[in-house]
Amino acid sequence: MPSPIVFIVYVNDAPEAARFYADLLEIKPGFETPRYITFDLGGGAELALWSGHAEGLTPEVRRTSEVCLVLTGGPDVIDRRFEQWVAKGVRVVSEPHDEAFGRTFVVTDPDGNLIRVAPVD
The missing domain is CATH 3.30.720.110 (Signal recognition particle alu RNA binding heterodimer, srp9/1)
Known part of the structure; x- marks a missing residue:
């Protein structure tokens, strides 16, 4: 069995970003804390939104x-x-x-x- 994989997206406000992704993808979070929220994508994959340890990340920062x-x-x-x-x-x-x-x-x-x-x- 393959190990689960989590794709982390750095955001400024995890709850706000979670509302955006929940509406856009029409799914609900599976795990929520004030700074880290995940969505189960199936097949052992998750999308995580994390606002911790992201100093300097603002909407103006170019994403790669x-x-x-x-x-x-x-x-x-x-x-x-x-x-x-x-x-x-x-x-x-x-x-x-x-x-x-x-x-x-x-x-x-x-x-x-x-x-x-x-x-x-």
């Missing part, structure tokens, strides 16, 4: 990674998700377009962390 949500169903599904998220008020970095791996777009969370939507490989 991204969270990627992969969807089944083709380009129309990607475009519909984009429209749903824009209606929620996300900041758009890259509108839907075609890449070598398929249809994709990128938005940010309130701290500037990148969130990509792409098709399942």
